[in-house]
Amino acid sequence: MASRVIPVDPFDLVIFGGTGDLARRKILPALFRRFCAGQMEEGTRIIGAARSQMDDVEYRAFVAEALLEFNSGHSGCEPGTIKRFQKTLSYVTLDARGEEGWDALAAKMHPGRVRAFYFSVGPSLFSDLAQRLHQYGMADHDARIVVEKPFGRDLATAQALNRSLAEHFDESQIYRIDHYLGKETVQNLMALRFGNMLFEPLWNSRYVDHIQITVAETVGVGGRGEYYDRAGAMRDMVQNHLMQLLCLIAMEPPAKFDPDAVRDEKLKVIRALGEVGRDDLVRGQYLADHEKPGYLEHVENPDSITESFIAMKLNVINWRWAGTPFYLRTGKRLSDRASEIAVVFKEAPHNIFTEDTGRHRNILTIRLQPNEGIDLDVTIKEPGPGGMRLVDVPLDMTFSEALGPDADDAADAYERLIMDVVRGNQTLFMRGDEVEAAWAWTDPIIASWEARGDKPIPYATGSFGPEDALALLHRSGRKWREIRA
The missing domain is CATH 3.40.50.720 (NAD(P)-binding Rossmann-like Domain)
Incomplete structure (x- = not known):
């Protein structure tokens, strides 16, 4: 196609x-x-x-x-x-x-x-x-x-940057680029949500148990040590990339597909984010192994307490999402390179199949990289004789398979976003008040762990991150999806 x-x-x-x-x-x-x-x-x-x-x-x-x-x-x-x-x-x-x-x-x-x-x-x-x-x-x-990016390193610097640009350019002329928003699957997320009647009635806390957003990298800090040690995973990834994915998942349907209408709804999500407590946050720092250096070998400060991994539980405090937690995690030197959003639906209220003792949930997975596509896990009968035993199988729409070889040559994020600049379409770019709202939520979280002097937890290269991150979900009987490319 x-x-x-x-x-x-x-x-x-x-x-x-x-x-x-x-x-x-x-x-x-x-x-x-x-x-x-x-x-x-x-x-x-x-x-x-x-x-x-x-x-x-x-x-x-x-x-x-x-x-x-x-x-x-x-x-x-x-x-x-x-x-x-x-x-x-x-x-x-x-x-x-x-x-x-x-x-x-x-x-x-x-x-x-x-x-x-x-x-x-x-x-x-x-x-x-x-x-x-x-x-x-x-x-x-x-x-x-x-x-x-980075659009500042805190609210004060972001406000100063916005003011300096506004002295010479109108907001309609400023394109704050986040390449994650240019990915084909991210844009398909909006089409999936607002172009299909199938999902929108279920897109709320009545039917969704929780949502996981994962951006995992296998690479380390490398030559970005000087910058990264000043930023850390929270400033480098959560405040922008993961925040934008969260907004697209959680926002209300805009009145029309218009740049300001879309960004107005994203801004409402950021302003509805609740506080993140100490027990709902895990920070980590990767160790060296026999082949690769650790985080501290990439930065000048041998006592650095900057995080290369962060996981958190947060809540969007509004009618749609009250009671549905969102779990975010991102880190370097993890087991696989993978970015995905998983919408985990609740179990059926009553299991009529007495021979089946398993737990079954529909999970909608939006894969951003690699192998961009969408999966929907559904429950069916396990083939063969022997009773009504159930098994979960994915309905897989890998773009390169569903849309043919042209999907592999689709425009990448930078191609799409640069052309949007030329066309004057700001839908996939962050507005100044959106950036400031994100920092206004982020700053107190960073200030709290700095005031306590919290240190990141060491984790092994090639792992899923610190073991403590598992407890964020285990406390409520949930678990992280396995990171897999």
């Missing part, structure tokens, strides 16, 4: 930090794949901007090398396409905090067309870039800026 590609009008896209790691690994390959798909009209221009001294020819060679390294797993690009893509590229040597290069960049802008500015740099430069774009006349009504 081939997806329909709708070309967009020619646009100018400037990548600040155009020689950086994010540009090489994600942004440029994503743009190239959209070029291969025929979504970019002739005349579109992509401009790299960074401090490195480089001309257009050198930058085109740099990009070609990046595409050969990071685009090898994608098909659909004919031989010679890289050379055609290179014609869209140019480069400006630029100082974000000085004046060098800004006149040259402004001269490259086409009047009357969408111009997007991707801030693929550290948050400390966001305000400077916004101010320079305004100063040099590029922050007009056709301009949009894309900012990567």
Whole structure:
């Protein structure tokens, strides 16, 4: 089932930090794949901007090398396409905090067309870039800026960042990107909920026992040690990625599929989150094994108490979800790389099959990675003679199997989100008040464990995390789903 590609009008896209790691690994390959798909009209221009001294020819060679390294797993690009893509590229040597290069960049802008500015740099430069774009006349009504996380490290810094951007850009021009929201399965979650009458009547505490959200990684902190030790799993993953997944699962149906209508409902969920007590939170830190270094070997502070794993139980305090707990967990160096949302429904109120003594529950699982798809566990009779014994089996909709080979080549998160920026669609981007509300909930949790001096619990590489995390569910007779790729 081939997806329909709708070309967009020619646009100018400037990548600040155009020689950086994010540009090489994600942004440029994503743009190239959209070029291969025929979504970019002739005349579109992509401009790299960074401090490195480089001309257009050198930058085109740099990009070609990046595409050969990071685009090898994608098909659909004919031989010679890289050379055609290179014609869209140019480069400006630029100082974000000085004046060098800004006149040259402004001269490259086409009047009357969408111009997007991707801030693929550290948050400390966001305000400077916004101010320079305004100063040099590029922050007009056709301009949009894309900012990567982290959006601050607490409520105060997030508010300051929002204020600085608002001095030069309207909220409708600011795209706070979270690549998790660009995943095909995340968007299918909204289609599943609001496009099928089957689930919505059951989507509440009367029928749902609990919900688990898991984002597990097998990699360690690696070269991100300096940043990660200041952030930890709570700031790096829970406050943004897992929070967004929680909002999409728990939110009320919006009146229409409109950016502000969707984000209004997500904001209500964040504001309805209850406090998280000490007994409802587990923090961990991975140990070294005979092959891989531990967390403390990746960071400068040998006594660091920053968490690489976190699990928590929380409640959404409203009529729909009163009494239904949500369990979140994320960590590094776990047994498998897997991201999923599991909606665990309650058991049937009465088991009429006296020969069957098992416990059976319907579980709707939305797999984000790997093998994107949706499973629904249903209970059937076990085949064969011998009575009415029941067994749970999955109704599996792996996208690559259900939708054909084109599903494997579907646009990835960065492709989709960048094109949404060009089209002016903010549905999958966070609004400023949404970010601030998330920090307002997160800050007291962090402050409480810092005040107590709590230390993370060591856990073995390749495990499911600290054993204490199991107790979050065991206390109520529940258990975590096994992490599996």
